[in-house]
Amino acid sequence: MTARFPRRARLQKPGEFKAAFERGSRLNEKWLTALVVSSGDSSESRLGLAVPKKAVPRAVDRNRIKRQIRESFRTRRAAFPAMDVVILARGGCLQATPEQLSDILDRLWTRAAAKCAPSASS
RNA sequence: GGAGCCGGCCAGGCAAUCGCCGCCGCGAAAGCGGGGGAGGAAAGUCCGGGCUUCAUAGGGCAAGGUGCCAGGUAACGCCUGGGCGGCGAGAGCCGACGGAAAGUGCCACAGAGAACAGACCGCCGAUGGCCCGCAAGGGAUCAGGCAAGGGUGAAACGGUGCGGUAAGAGCGCACCGCGGGGCCGGCAACGGCAACGGCACGGUAAACCCCACCGGAAGCAAGGCCAAAUAGGGAUGGACGUAGCCGUAAGGCUACAACGCGCGGCCCGCGCGCCAUCCGGGUAGGCUGCUAAAGCGCCGCGGUGACGCGUCGCGUAGAGGAAUGGUUGCCUCGGCCCGCAAGGGCUCAGGACAGAACCCGGCUUAUAGGCCGGCUCCCACU
Numbered sequence A: 001m002t003a004r005f006p007r008r009a010r011l012q013k014p015g016e017f018k019a020a021f022e023r024g025s026r027l028n029e030k031w032l033t034a035l036v037v038s039s040g041d042s043s044e045s046r047l048g049l050a051v052p053k054k055a056v057p058r059a060v061d062r063n064r065i066k067r068q069i070r071e072s073f074r075t076r077r078a079a080f081p082a083m084d085v086v087i088l089a090r091g092g093c094l095q096a097t098p099e100q101l102s103d104i105l106d107r108l109w110t111r112a113a114a115k116c117a118p119s120a121s122s
Numbered sequence B: 001g002g003a004g005c006c007g008g009c010c011a012g013g014c015a016a017u018c019g020c021c022g023c024c025g026c027g028a029a030a031g032c033g034g035g036g037g038a039g040g041a042a043a044g045u046c047c048g049g050g051c052u053u054c055a056u057a058g059g060g061c062a063a064g065g066u067g068c069c070a071g072g073u074a075a076c077g078c079c080u081g082g083g084c085g086g087c088g089a090g091a092g093c094c095g096a097c098g099g100a101a102a103g104u105g106c107c108a109c110a111g112a113g114a115a116c117a118g119a120c121c122g123c124c125g126a127u128g129g130c131c132c133g134c135a136a137g138g139g140a141u142c143a144g145g146c147a148a149g150g151g152u153g154a155a156a157c158g159g160u161g162c163g164g165u166a167a168g169a170g171c172g173c174a175c176c177g178c179g180g181g182g183c184c185g186g187c188a189a190c191g192g193c194a195a196c197g198g199c200a201c202g203g204u205a206a207a208c209c210c211c212a213c214c215g216g217a218a219g220c221a222a223g224g225c226c227a228a229a230u231a232g233g234g235a236u237g238g239a240c241g242u243a244g245c246c247g248u249a250a251g252g253c254u255a256c257a258a259c260g261c262g263c264g265g266c267c268c269g270c271g272c273g274c275c276a277u278c279c280g281g282g283u284a285g286g287c288u289g290c291u292a293a294a295g296c297g298c299c300g301c302g303g304u305g306a307c308g309c310g311u312c313g314c315g316u317a318g319a320g321g322a323a324u325g326g327u328u329g330c331c332u333c334g335g336c337c338c339g340c341a342a343g344g345g346c347u348c349a350g351g352a353c354a355g356a357a358c359c360c361g362g363c364u365u366a367u368a369g370g371c372c373g374g375c376u377c378c379c380a381c382u
Helices: A014-023 A059-079 A098-121
Strands: A025-028 A032-037 A046-050 A084-089
Touching (some): A014 A032, A025 A098, A059 A084, A059 A098, A084 A098
Parallel strands (some): A046 A084
Antiparallel strands (some): A025 A032, A032 A084
16 A cells, blocks of 8 residues: 555545545645645545636646655655545646645645644544 | 758667556455556647537528549548649659639729720821922911820739831731631540631739538537435325423423414414325446447558458557656767867766647657658769
8 A cells, every 4th residue: 555546545525625625734835735624524634626727727737746746645645644635726827847846735734734633632 | 972852760778776547357445466658749629520418300591611523432622643833853753723705792902094094205297287498399387187106003904026107007918826616535524636716804702702511509517327425306104282301212201272484464264283104306436438449560452543342460658636647777879078080078957849638640840869661853983
């Protein structure tokens, strides 16, 4: 289970996204925003992606950015507490190099995990 | 060798490893194994179909579209062949390319005049006047004639030349153009031929319009099926005064003879109140539509060709908050550096345009680098 990313580790239902957007804590970094909520039913951490067409007009770029985020999540999620995270891409994220994006994501993961750790431990 | 034209094709390669999405097999499951997993444009959504639902007796009109002819096709605004016009030295390329003799409108500015036209400059002044002269004749230009030349314009009521004339004019002639008819070739668009007619008929239809053909609407979030919980609807049956409390439940106890709601202004009255089963609608959710297709490839036959027919082989992504990727190594191409060169080195965020969403046929647009075939022109050599 080291670095897998099966289907159940994703947010799939509109309700799950809605919960993150309405109740989640917002963590802002350059180009990306994370919406974190400690996951209710699942014991694993789950990821949802929101890359709006407005922020990234071309489909190729949207796919590329989603893949980069997923890859980062996949390799690190074993250390995460049970939480639901929605990563929201904002305008300008196309200018980020893969290295920059990866750094930003690392910061977001640690911040998100810190946010959820106390509630998960209790 | 250089310059260019046309058609077709590829879309960095191999390996290791960590992942993702379907399918098949094993497994109770976790998972494991096997095999498959973006494009030539998947894009723009501009046309044409299939499929689906709704509408529709039949037919007509309208909106909208198409527009040389013939063929191909399921169909098309596509493709092929042919015709005509334009461009190019050529290979070739480009063209909304039906009708202006059905009608209506418009043709600005400039210009004298713009559609059954017109005389600014100009030319002439033969003829009739005028002046000079004896006369022959000469002169100016009043009447008048002309439209060749100048000038305007996108366009000036055929063009060029010769004759002709006072000057001119299709006035006459030759050639070219034009016209209607004839003959010949062609399925046709159209082309050719000789004679005839002195020329009549300006342009504009991406202006209205006329003619011919097409022409119902919306789209896979189409549409079909299954269907939890909660609330509500209907039917049937049962229990039964109602409310509270106790009990897992069957039921028991207490209180009131009364209550609440609906019908109604009020009373009487009537109905409902609890439980079970069934039915239909329908939400979340799930399944389906969903990929075998007007499919692709080889060969043969028919056809100038688009394409058609036949044999054989292949069977090719199906997600659904949406997979098709990350990392590393080697090679390749590119870039940069060194070198006269062969070659060597650097190891770079360098590798075009771009990501399927029901499926096909087209069109249009984007596209690094490269390969193959055919053809044209120029230069050199033999």
